Amino acid sequence: MxxxxxxxxxxxxxxxxxxxxxxxGTSVRDISEAADVNVAMISYYFGSKEKLMEAMFHHRGQDxxxxxxxxxxxxxxxxxxxxxxxxxxxxxxxxxxxxxxxxMIREQMVNNAGPIAKQIFLLKQTNQVLINQLISxxxxxxxxxxxxxxxxxxxxxxxxxxxxxxxQHFYKEIHQLQALSxxxxxxxxxxxxxxxxxxxxxxxxxxxx
Amino acid sequence: MxxxxxxxxxxxxxxxxxxxxxxxGTSVRDISEAADVNVAMISYYFGSKEKLMEAMFHHRGQDxxxxxxxxxxxxxxxxxxxxxxxxxxxxxxxxxxxxxxxxMIREQMVNNAGPIAKQIFLLKQTNQVLINQLISxxxxxxxxxxxxxxxxxxxxxxxxxxxxxxxQHFYKEIHQLQALSxxxxxxxxxxxxxxxxxxxxxxxxxxxx
DNA sequence: GTTTAAATTAAACGTTTGTTTAAATTTGCG
DNA sequence: CGCAAATTTAAACAAACGTTTAATTTAAAC
Numbered sequence: 001m002x003x004x005x006x007x008x009x010x011x012x013x014x015x016x017x018x019x020x021x022x023x024x025g026t027s028v029r030d031i032s033e034a035a036d037v038n039v040a041m042i043s044y045y046f047g048s049k050e051k052l053m054e055a056m057f058h059h060r061g062q063d064x065x066x067x068x069x070x071x072x073x074x075x076x077x078x079x080x081x082x083x084x085x086x087x088x089x090x091x092x093x094x095x096x097x098x099x100x101x102x103x104m105i106r107e108q109m110v111n112n113a114g115p116i117a118k119q120i121f122l123l124k125q126t127n128q129v130l131i132n133q134l135i136s137x138x139x140x141x142x143x144x145x146x147x148x149x150x151x152x153x154x155x156x157x158x159x160x161x162x163x164x165x166x167x168q169h170f171y172k173e174i175h176q177l178q179a180l181s182x183x184x185x186x187x188x189x190x191x192x193x194x195x196x197x198x199x200x201x202x203x204x205x206x207x208x209x
Numbered sequence: 210m211x212x213x214x215x216x217x218x219x220x221x222x223x224x225x226x227x228x229x230x231x232x233x234g235t236s237v238r239d240i241s242e243a244a245d246v247n248v249a250m251i252s253y254y255f256g257s258k259e260k261l262m263e264a265m266f267h268h269r270g271q272d273x274x275x276x277x278x279x280x281x282x283x284x285x286x287x288x289x290x291x292x293x294x295x296x297x298x299x300x301x302x303x304x305x306x307x308x309x310x311x312x313m314i315r316e317q318m319v320n321n322a323g324p325i326a327k328q329i330f331l332l333k334q335t336n337q338v339l340i341n342q343l344i345s346x347x348x349x350x351x352x353x354x355x356x357x358x359x360x361x362x363x364x365x366x367x368x369x370x371x372x373x374x375x376x377q378h379f380y381k382e383i384h385q386l387q388a389l390s391x392x393x394x395x396x397x398x399x400x401x402x403x404x405x406x407x408x409x410x411x412x413x414x415x416x417x418x
Numbered sequence: 419g420t421t422t423a424a425a426t427t428a429a430a431c432g433t434t435t436g437t438t439t440a441a442a443t444t445t446g447c448g
Numbered sequence: 449c450g451c452a453a454a455t456t457t458a459a460a461c462a463a464a465c466g467t468t469t470a471a472t473t474t475a476a477a478c
Contacts, residue, residue, distance in 0.1 A: 024233035159368030
């Protein structure tokens, strides 16, 4: 199923507003105003505000899955290089889709059984299975040490990135970087984060404590 | 300023609801029902729903600051032991006040200039300064390596913990731990998290890559 | 016991909410 | 063009929202 130009326009404006003010903090009139359409168009195109959110998850759902298969099956890379590529891919993906990522963070806090919670769960599960593969491969080769808690490692990847994305204005202020433009600042923290996570993962995966 | 028994009762019920459904997703009637008081009591005691939230931050604000001074000035501990104690204190504190912590995660996403955002910023800043002290002390002693990005290290601490707290139902399902009681499960993940973070911090702080 | 203040209540307030309606306009097609 | 379907509109809808009101009950002080 594809979405028309108008539908995408509404979804993208809604995405920004949901990220900033939350689902319940955003009214359909806020969305219609931002998307420059009549209020009724949201019901007309999506059925309801709730279903607009679901459509958004469907629309973005494709982009979410880390392209891990490509990384895992790339014969030219060492296990550690694969992990480093995973970090680059993941952080880039999150920063590019930060509005949607913020919405996901909010939604995963709500422990319900709706279709959105299901989609988030499936995504997490799939990523976990693939990262499990990647780590065990490195362990078999002797590149990584044993006793790695992959779940917690994932939480560090996801959590550290989320923390930087959601609290970036705090980071900006604490480090006195207000002079930087948004683009410069984002470029800076992305680079710092990526480098930091690579050092961190290497330390965890290969350091014999 | 102190809060009466009734005020605390309202704040604690509101805390749970705000954590689960968000500020805008929770109505004053939800709160009054949960706290078993009349709707008007919220305005009567706090002035407004917004001010109830501010009172909650004031009420919990005390508990938030990590008792870092005590740790830092404890002469009997090595730098690494201090970091380990910091991790124990922090994770215990977050798990004990997880409702409030979830509210903070939501609120820090909203980049406004209100009193709540200010309080979160001050808290982060204070903690950062103190952890900076702790790390530099270890570096001077030669226990920790140079070039530590303390901001990102804090984000890993906060982010990993947040991720586990907010996505614990996913963790439960993925690891097939539904049979465990809530208490048993929480005890398990707290122990795992604390141990994992200690290994991680040690690896980052002392591993010469 | 009477008085005064604090606490509690049910009801009503005016807005805002998400959604629907029915009419008007635009679009695509023969 | 002429007609039908799709789109867009302003208006209206009931329900829920946060807050206020005014009356009542409870508690405390004298």
